[in-house]
Amino acid sequence: MLKELAKFKGFSAKNLPKEEPFAPGHRACQGCGEVLALRLALKALGMNVIAVSATGCMEIISSPFPYTSWRVPWIHIAFENAAAVASGVEAALKVLKRKGRFPKNRRVDVVVFAGDGGTGDIGLQALSGALERGHDFVYICLDNEAYMNTGVQRSGCTPYGAMTTTSPPGKKSFGQMTWKKNVPAIAAAHGIPYVATATPAFFLDLMNKVKKAALVNGPAYVHVYAPCPTGWGSKGEDSIRLAKLAVETRIFPLYEVIEGKYYITRKITKPKPVEEYLKLQRRFRHLTEEHIREIQQRVDAEYERLLRLAECL
Amino acid sequence: MGKRIAKEVSIAVAEAVKQCKVDVIAAYPITPQTHIVEHLSELVANGELDAEYITVESEHSAISACLGSVATGARTFTSTSSQGLALMHEILFIAPALRLPVVMVVANRALSAPISIWNDHGDIMAQRDVGWIQTFAENGQEAVDLVYHAFRVAEDRRVMFPVIVNLDGFNLSHMIEPIELPDQEQVDQYLPPFKPKYKLDPRKPISMGPVGIPEIYTEAKKAQDEAFKNAYKVIVKAWDEFEKIFGRRYRPIETYRMDDAEVALLIMGSLAETAMTAVDKMREAGKKVGLVRIRLWRPFPLRDFVRAVKGVKMLAVIDRALSPGATGGPVAVEVRSALYQVPGRPRIANFIAGLGGRDVTVEDFEEMADKAYFYMKKKPKEPYEMIGVKE
Ligand SMILES: Cc1ncc(C[n+]2csc(CCOP(=O)(O)OP(=O)(O)O)c2C)c(N)n1
Ligand code: SF4
Ligand SMILES: [Mg+2]
Numbered sequence: 001m002l003k004e005l006a007k008f009k010g011f012s013a014k015n016l017p018k019e020e021p022f023a024p025g026h027r028a029c030q031g032c033g034e035v036l037a038l039r040l041a042l043k044a045l046g047m048n049v050i051a052v053s054a055t056g057c058m059e060i061i062s063s064p065f066p067y068t069s070w071r072v073p074w075i076h077i078a079f080e081n082a083a084a085v086a087s088g089v090e091a092a093l094k095v096l097k098r099k100g101r102f103p104k105n106r107r108v109d110v111v112v113f114a115g116d117g118g119t120g121d122i123g124l125q126a127l128s129g130a131l132e133r134g135h136d137f138v139y140i141c142l143d144n145e146a147y148m149n150t151g152v153q154r155s156g157c158t159p160y161g162a163m164t165t166t167s168p169p170g171k172k173s174f175g176q177m178t179w180k181k182n183v184p185a186i187a188a189a190h191g192i193p194y195v196a197t198a199t200p201a202f203f204l205d206l207m208n209k210v211k212k213a214a215l216v217n218g219p220a221y222v223h224v225y226a227p228c229p230t231g232w233g234s235k236g237e238d239s240i241r242l243a244k245l246a247v248e249t250r251i252f253p254l255y256e257v258i259e260g261k262y263y264i265t266r267k268i269t270k271p272k273p274v275e276e277y278l279k280l281q282r283r284f285r286h287l288t289e290e291h292i293r294e295i296q297q298r299v300d301a302e303y304e305r306l307l308r309l310a311e312c313l
Numbered sequence: 314m315g316k317r318i319a320k321e322v323s324i325a326v327a328e329a330v331k332q333c334k335v336d337v338i339a340a341y342p343i344t345p346q347t348h349i350v351e352h353l354s355e356l357v358a359n360g361e362l363d364a365e366y367i368t369v370e371s372e373h374s375a376i377s378a379c380l381g382s383v384a385t386g387a388r389t390f391t392s393t394s395s396q397g398l399a400l401m402h403e404i405l406f407i408a409p410a411l412r413l414p415v416v417m418v419v420a421n422r423a424l425s426a427p428i429s430i431w432n433d434h435g436d437i438m439a440q441r442d443v444g445w446i447q448t449f450a451e452n453g454q455e456a457v458d459l460v461y462h463a464f465r466v467a468e469d470r471r472v473m474f475p476v477i478v479n480l481d482g483f484n485l486s487h488m489i490e491p492i493e494l495p496d497q498e499q500v501d502q503y504l505p506p507f508k509p510k511y512k513l514d515p516r517k518p519i520s521m522g523p524v525g526i527p528e529i530y531t532e533a534k535k536a537q538d539e540a541f542k543n544a545y546k547v548i549v550k551a552w553d554e555f556e557k558i559f560g561r562r563y564r565p566i567e568t569y570r571m572d573d574a575e576v577a578l579l580i581m582g583s584l585a586e587t588a589m590t591a592v593d594k595m596r597e598a599g600k601k602v603g604l605v606r607i608r609l610w611r612p613f614p615l616r617d618f619v620r621a622v623k624g625v626k627m628l629a630v631i632d633r634a635l636s637p638g639a640t641g642g643p644v645a646v647e648v649r650s651a652l653y654q655v656p657g658r659p660r661i662a663n664f665i666a667g668l669g670g671r672d673v674t675v676e677d678f679e680e681m682a683d684k685a686y687f688y689m690k691k692k693p694k695e696p697y698e699m700i701g702v703k704e
Contacts, residue, residue: 009703047515048515050514050515054382059524063522064526065523065524065526066523067528068520068531069442071518072519073513073514073521075384075520076521076522077380077404077522078403078404078407081373081377084375084378085377085381086381087369087378087383088337088380088389089381089382090382091337091339091365091367091378091382091387091511092381092384092385092386092389094365095336095337095363096385097335101421108515126371126377128370129370133367133571182694250371277611291701298322
């Protein structure tokens with residue numbers, strides 16, 4: 001166990017921080033999983049934060065000038081470069097502290113919020129660079145499995161079979177015809193001290209992981225699964241249910257990679273069939289039984305692979 | 314006052330950046346900018362410069378990291394050329410709009426294709442409208458001096474705009490020239506510490522880079538434009554101050570043998586030295602030829618320019634960049650429009666020269682001046698022509 005994490009006791013329902021660094025009154029859709037995850041993550045981090053957003057839903061809904069939801073310092077520059085912007089913020093803090101122009105002992109966490117597109121597709125290069133260089137920052141990917149801000153186009157994180165506006169099912173297509181890109185594995189491949197997956201359905205787990213990500217020295221990456229009723233064709237009130245089902249079906253396993261070692265943080269011994277999860281969302285409505293079987297097989301195989309990683313390493 | 318020592322211009326520029334006590338450098342190597350960033354890496358590695366050097370994975374990230382850094386209150390520098398500058402393009406617009414005063418040196422180089430590492434102004438002319446203050450250096454001393462000036466102007470609270478200092482790749486960046494680096498005390502006297510009014514600081518949270526709905530976008534742009542135009546005064550004043558401390562005088566527009574000139578060559582950057590030789594030669598032959606050089610390209614110094622070309626009959630505008638199918642090279646288009654409302658304005662002949670490292674010789678300047686004389690009597694057929702093309 002990393003020594004930075006040794007003293008961290010974890011949040012519980014009794015010791016939740018009172019602060020809300022992310023203010024209510026933003027413009028996200030009802031039942032938005034991203035904004036919930038964002039709020040919880042910031043709650044875990046507290047007020048001594050500098051936040052960097054990539055262009056995307058969360059940036060748009062939080063900052064229509066002259067309003068802002070951010071009670072912590074916040075900057076948005078563009079879509080694909082949030083990790084690079086954060087690199088600059090982190091380097092600046094470091095040198096300003098060294099030169100006595102910022103209080104030396106004041107801890108400031110630099111945190112990035114970006115969507116799956118801003119992270120795994122267009123922003124992958126900037127992310128990789130920042131992780132490799134070892135900046136002390138937290139990168140949080142809010143994965144709603146498509147480019148929602150621009151109207152639900154497919155991304156590399158869109159799951160197999162899902163309908164989006166650029167992966168429409170048709171005579172020659174059954175929706176997204178590629179398997180979801182494993183971005184946390186890419187992050188882990190950089191050999192950074194901390195990688196985790198989380199979902200707002202297990203909110204204490206999410207907050208604890210974000211806090212740990214901030215506590216470790218060096219880069220940390222948290223991949224958050226975030227239901228999007230608008231893009232998925234699901235009910236707003238089903239978002240938490242879906243976030244939970246994604247874990248219980250093993251579609252989105254919860255784990256940590258600490259110094260290269262995999263730990264499954266929620267073992268699913270009796271998985272629910274993927275169909276239970278798929279049928280609650282319009283984006284999968286066109287899938288045949290054959291497709292669903294294929295998805296089930298893939299999910300089983302991926303989970304096996306993860307188990308092996310957690311055991312042998 | 315420091316001594317004049319022979320130095321490679323890139324090295325001198327890096328030394329000047331060091332004297333400006335930058336806090337953060339984020340850069341990605343590209344020829345011919347490399348010697349600048351390599352030397353800065355050395356200075357940081359040796360502990361001669363106390364700065365964070367971010368070895369980013371691209372120029373897009375270089376400029377992005379710079380914006381993050383300067384927004385946090387650190388004095389920030391980057392440098393690039395050509396393809397690297399083009400890769401930054403998207404982010405270049407955002408720096409001035411958020412009033413983030415980064416300083417960048419561009420060692421000007423041609424753009425692909427065909428790929429070329431050699432000098433012209435194609436790279437920077439593609440960034441004409443990004444909203445940065447832009448200056449062009451003629452020689453090594455000027456390049457160095459423009460660096461001090463850039464930080465001083467950029468970070469002035471009345472300005473708060475990023476600055477690009479242009480210097481011709483190889484033709485200037487790799488030259489060994491006698492350059493005087495001032496004493497550190499002089500630089501400190503000239504350049505106060507960076508104290509931005511707004512920065513990312515948990516003790517006083519602000520939001521930077523919000524959404525501009527249609528109700529405010531135009532106003533935001535109007536405010537930016539006004540502030541940018543007002544920067545002119547500070548830019549010129551900062552040169553006045555520079556003269557007081559360092560003894561060298563800089564103006565937005567430079568002229569050479571312009572009294573009574575009928576034909577004026579108009580250039581930017583390091584071609585000036587050759588052009589002056591050509592002017593001297595033509596003057597000896599009795600031709601009334603002069604030279605005008607634009608040092609401050611953005612904000613464009615309209616009044617200074619109009620004053621500089623007053624009385625000229627024919628302006629031979631030399632563009633180091635091509636704008637295919639336009640009514641001229643970028644400089645010609647600019648000055649033609651600048652002069653349009655001016656009574657008794659000079660006519661314009663536009664020459665595209667020195668692309669991708671092609672030399673522009675004394676003879677080329679003579680040819681252009683001769684053509685300009687010819688066009689006084691007979692209008693040119695085309696709005697612009699290329700010089701020195703092999704048949
Ligand atoms: C360079 C560039 N290309 C495209 C866009 C348009 N764009 C803005 S947000 C976005 C998608 C965002 O998707 P994601 O990162 O998954 O975030 P989400 O909105 O889903 O939360 C796109 C394509 C842009 N702003 N910049
Ligand atoms: S489109 Fe989806 S991610 Fe975007 S605000 Fe609405 S629910 Fe949230
Ligand atoms: Mg998304």
